[in-house]
Amino acid sequence: MQTTIARLAEEAELQFRDGTWEPTPADRLLAAEAEADLAAAVAPPHVQEGLPPIDRLERLRTALAVLAVAITRVHGHLAWFLAAASTALAPVLHWRALPAEEGHSFGAVLPEPGQYADAEDAVRRLQQTLTRISAA
Template sequence: MGMVEIIEDLAEEAERQIHDQGWELSPADRSVAAKAAADLHAAVGTPQSQETLTEVDRLEHLREALAVLAIALAHVHGRLAWFLGAAATALTPVLHWRALPAGDGATFGAVQPALQEYTEAEDAIRRLQRTLDSINTA
């Protein structure tokens, strides 16, 4: 299962829990979700804007999105923390990617992803961003 599918499953579960009132959102949850959604959008904008960037810049933006999740996760507890933690875990392959050639040196296990993998990770982040927006407005 790829990143997009994992994030889609997490998003559907979060939306279902909120709809079924199993997850009661606190004002703090809403605030953190709103900030994280805005910051994710700033990190990984539209598909058109990302596709014009170099691989180095695309990878930088993906890592920035992971940092957004880590910061948001540090400020919450309970269901939102579990949701953000699972989302960050789904996106961890990004941490093993490199955009620069290895040359003759070691890469510490980093691999160069295919362009499609960048797109999939960006799509997963956009889905996550939409879910955080919906958490804020639920």
């Protein structure tokens, strides 16, 4: 996930530099709001890593909800960027933190321990890019 978000961020930076994407004032405001909401959802690594898996998963799902709501309020480049970021983070929706009998979890899987950190780092990288967009 982190690699995919990094590629999206690089593409956004390239579009800023070549003038393909010039965020509007509305884009900048929405990017700032989404960045703040993502920061509230996913804490710094030393905090996140100390949380139980169920809380880490809840915070990651909250981050996806932030993106979903933001997408409903924007069009164009920012909407495309946020939609691609949501798609990159979508595997989180198939994770579970609770035990389940075989075949009774609707296909949800227990993530590997490193997958939480990867998804959280991806959200943090996304925050950085949204900060850049809001300052553009």
